Amino acid sequence: MKTAAAITPSPATANAPAPAPALPLRHLLVPFDFSESARQTVTAAVALARPAGARITLLYVLPVTLPADIAHVSVVLDNRKLLAHAREQLAAFARSAIPAEIPVDIQVAEGGPYHEINAIARALGTDLIVIGTRGLSGVKHLVLGSTAERVVRHAPCPVLTWHISAAATTPTTPEPPATAPAGAFQHLLVPVDFSPANDEALRHAVRIATIFGSHITLLHVIEPPPYPEWGYAHLTRRDEGLKQAARLKLATLSADLQRRGCTVNPVRVTTGDADSQICRMAGELHASLVVIATHGHSALAQMFLGGTAERVLRHAPCPVLVVRAKTA
Secondary structure, eight states: OOOOOOOOOOOSSTTSOOOOOOOOOOEEEEEOOSSHHHHHHHHHHHHHHHHHTOEEEEEEEEOOOOOSSGGGHHHHHHHHHHHHHHHHHHHHHHHHHSOTTSOEEEEEEESOHHHHHHHHHHHHTOSEEEEESOOTTOOSSOOSSSHHHHHHHHOSSOEEEEOOOTTOOOOOSSOOOOOOOTTTTSEEEEEOOSSTHHHHHHHHHHHHHHHHTOEEEEEEEEOOOSSOTTOGGGHHHHHHHHHHHHHHHHHHHHHHHHHTTOEEOOOEEEESOHHHHHHHHHHHTTOSEEEEESOSTTOOGGGOOOSHHHHHHHHOSSOEEEEOOOOO
């Protein structure tokens, strides 16, 4: 089984020891259902795998069919034929659409899609799952609550949710080799709340920035209290103090990223609901990727998204990399 390298926490101050190297990107798992949106997701995976020298595993999951009685045994036999056919078609797609220099593996499975995706990711020791947020359902913006959300909630590794272009059309035959989308991964927006969860998100941001020469914008959102103790008139003074403290902390993080060789934009501090501000800033700054941790001060216990991370996944105008914070 392939295992991820252990990385020590990043330094918190300018006088700390030299920062740990960025996490490697060696193996990507891409669930594939033969839809045009899945083909676009493969293009995104290729954009990551090619410069990183990573391997791609394409996975097709056939939903399990349980026969009610002996009369339905033929359904199970037909599923075996479907899996064999899917393997052949997946291999043919890989040969035509993925550049020859990228190693590709083919996997087919039968069962619950999210369960099989996460089980195979765990068995293979993959570093990243790349999954589209629009599939055969044709929902314009997938309301996460099906396969994609469950994959994100329970995945053993980070998950890149790739927003599928609304202009998707029927693919050509044969498939042209996949190429990186214009501007892919060039501007990373990383929301931070100064919790330990941010360490993982920042390490993965550094990994992508190292591969693509991306520039990084750090964002902190100050959320207003629901019932201010002394009334709303005092919020302006409170927010100014919090903003000043946040800028100082962000400056320390920026210096750390610069020591790692990253290009860092001026930090951003804003007020309001965290999810709406993250999505707004992603749009205003033309971010190509949001890198967000799944818990911290938002208390997303046991990977039940239900809060900021889930709403960002649903409404961000760009792809989102969801990073699970390590537990003690």
